[in-house]
Amino acid sequence: MKKKDITIYDIAEQLNISTATVSRALRDDPLVSAKTKKKVMELAERHGYQVNQFARNLRKRQTNTIGVIVPRLNSFFMATVISGVEQVANAAGYNLLISQTSESVEREHSIVQTMFHNRVDGLLVSLSYHSNNLDHFNRFAQKEIPVIFFDRTNMEGNFTSISINNVHAAYEATRHLLQTGKRRIVHITVSSTESIYKERFRGYSQALAEYGIPLDMSLVCLGDLSLEYGEEAARYILSLPQRPDGVFVANDNCAAGCLVSLKKQGIDIPNDIAVVGFNDDPVSRIVEPNLTTIRYPGYQMGELAARTLINHLNGDANMLLTQHILLRSDLVIRGSTVDG
Amino acid sequence: MKKKDITIYDIAEQLNISTATVSRALRDDPLVSAKTKKKVMELAERHGYQVNQFARNLRKRQTNTIGVIVPRLNSFFMATVISGVEQVANAAGYNLLISQTSESVEREHSIVQTMFHNRVDGLLVSLSYHSNNLDHFNRFAQKEIPVIFFDRTNMEGNFTSISINNVHAAYEATRHLLQTGKRRIVHITVSSTESIYKERFRGYSQALAEYGIPLDMSLVCLGDLSLEYGEEAARYILSLPQRPDGVFVANDNCAAGCLVSLKKQGIDIPNDIAVVGFNDDPVSRIVEPNLTTIRYPGYQMGELAARTLINHLNGDANMLLTQHILLRSDLVIRGSTVDG
């Protein structure tokens, strides 16, 4: 089954030199003479020599691998972030071990375990909806393996995190609806005791409070933020005795589903009901009218997370000093809230 | 910097037994007595023992890791496929090493190298646009490391591949336009000498031929199939002296961009110009009118690819016997081609 690979032993033997020299030559160590180096390189090339990363990892006690844990791979935003991570990691010679929790806390636990066993050098994590406890990351903390939370963060514990100011972004989104004269504003989000969705909810509440509008929990729809749930929420909205005139949805996908559904029922967007999303997913520019949304840089978030982690691993910077990195976000106003 | 981990040596010493027994106990080897097993397990647990996968890999000469190479992570379809792969791989105890080529052939080459060096047990690959040569995978073939191409496949060489019948799917899409009375049909795709896009072009040509319509290369738009290119193509379409009445686009994202752009210029979809996409991306149900498209199962394609590879690795099946697996695809007719 397994064919034996060519190793530095083989090269050493054929060249009548020591494995030490071969090893050094292969890594272009300045100690080795140019002549020897050349001989080694050539032979290695000819025999299709490949380093055995495991032997190397075993010896060096590090893996050059970064673990990435996300709720789902198939969301535009997450895929964009990972894309940024991949770019940086690859350029720096790091591999990526990627897993998705599918929003299951149990799976999150088991994946964290697996990552630990695989001895990733560091971890980049976006938490699942209902993960409100960071105990499963303690083993990493104990072994001083760096962990960065991004986007779906949690400020508890001594980990570093990267996100936008979700309270403020949601506040802006809601205030924008209020400024356009809307007063009965639905919020579609996911139920969560402690997460960015909680924060978005807080921003929503703040804006309402500022306008002296009491919080009405019958206007808060809790679902999974899928496109389908957006449609369901639309039905709910239209079933209310007193029709809402604004909707703030915690992601674009769900917002798009909701918007389209409302339109199908003859609702005029934005005059009857205005809609604001979150993420600036491409769908926001496809749906008609285009979706007003919160834009923030996913790709750059990925790059930053990876860069921060790698700098720390290489000893170029100590990320433990930074508790949180806040990225800028913008409200992008489009046709779903403003006519014309 | 590095704290020393607890190893089987430590456990063996403390328990006054051999490392062999500890090693066996930890893997629940039936040879070990229940009593010893229990003692070992408990101590391991208490000390937070974790196996060193590298040592194990080094010893066993396999990695339990599958390499996944895709053009881009941030496409809905690819993310869906990977999601399926991840599900199966994780359940089977395999790790995923994921990289994206960003449609660059050079990066594809270097990533394939890296995967090789990392000694993945197998490879799942979706080729980049312009990768029309499989030589960089020869090292895998030589070492009998299984490689499966999915979606963006290439039938040359002795590799296994999984895809839909792209010729037929494109034929159906184009024929559908012809059946609704369209005669001047634009095809938006990517330039490629040998790939699924070539096949889709072939299907397009076949349908035209069947209706006795000569192929007009001025109606074939070659771009990167991005949403933005869809908009650009729309401008081109409207600039033509003799206006086309149908568009068949090789992916939904680009089709959506094109459709929206056409509408903005006052074109009536589908009466003036009908549009067909490819992939059944969620955007196809958001855009208005909803996009007629080719649907095929990305998630299942991912599952199947992973399952096939893993079965082969485990010796449960020999995938080398299967050259190609063809998945079913369907034309989904929506408002962008049929009114009402």
Next chain:
DNA sequence: TTGTATGCGTTATCAT
């Protein structure tokens, strides 16, 4: 059922 001894392929230390 348990133990002994060795190899897996590198890299690092200490000589030379």
Next chain:
DNA sequence: ATGATAACGCATACAA
């Protein structure tokens, strides 16, 4: 500039 050799942590053939 090069070499000898000892880890790195685990799994297995063979012995007991």
